[in-house]
Amino acid sequence: MILDVNMTKVQVNDEDLDKSLLSFLRENLFLTGAKDGCGRGLCGACTVLAGTRAVRSCITPVRKVANKRILTIEGLAGEKDMHPLQKAFLEHGAVQCGFCTPGMIMSSLALLLKNPAPGPDEVKKALKGNLCRCTGYQPIVESVLAAAEEIRNKNIEIIGGRPKAGRETNRR
Ligand code: FES
Numbered sequence: 001m002i003l004d005v006n007m008t009k010v011q012v013n014d015e016d017l018d019k020s021l022l023s024f025l026r027e028n029l030f031l032t033g034a035k036d037g038c039g040r041g042l043c044g045a046c047t048v049l050a051g052t053r054a055v056r057s058c059i060t061p062v063r064k065v066a067n068k069r070i071l072t073i074e075g076l077a078g079e080k081d082m083h084p085l086q087k088a089f090l091e092h093g094a095v096q097c098g099f100c101t102p103g104m105i106m107s108s109l110a111l112l113l114k115n116p117a118p119g120p121d122e123v124k125k126a127l128k129g130n131l132c133r134c135t136g137y138q139p140i141v142e143s144v145l146a147a148a149e150e151i152r153n154k155n156i157e158i159i160g161g162r163p164k165a166g167r168e169t170n171r172r
């Protein structure tokens, strides 16, 4: 089976089909951004995108995402710059130990793909399955709102982090 991970085609051997996507990413591909927090689908630290959906990679077998594009935190930044979500998390003090951050950002990305202009309650709801022991959550919510605003104002691709081609940017 071939899996698309961060826009790269990856061969999956039969013996790895029933592995968790998290183990496959970390052990086979050495993509260690998604974290193994609980291993039971409870903390969100392992969240990646499968297509446009956030999935908990610790409880998702590789075979289940066979035809989906997988995006991990390593594939999020543009060639030259961080993604607006990554920048906003840094600027708003939403990263302390950083263990939850990749999962938080990937869940936030899934939200923005569905709803580019969420309110605070929608952000909280989208992130309710992602646990953080350090920040108290408020800086994280503020980061997502700020990133969403930047993405809208600058007309940036939500995946890719680049200005959309052929359209005027709408800087304030
Ligand atoms: S490590 Fe997957 S949800 Fe906690």
Ligand code: FES
Pocket: 094, 095, 096, 097, 098, 099, 100, 101, 131, 132, 133, 134, 135
């Ligand atoms: S920043 Fe430490 S767990 Fe969230």
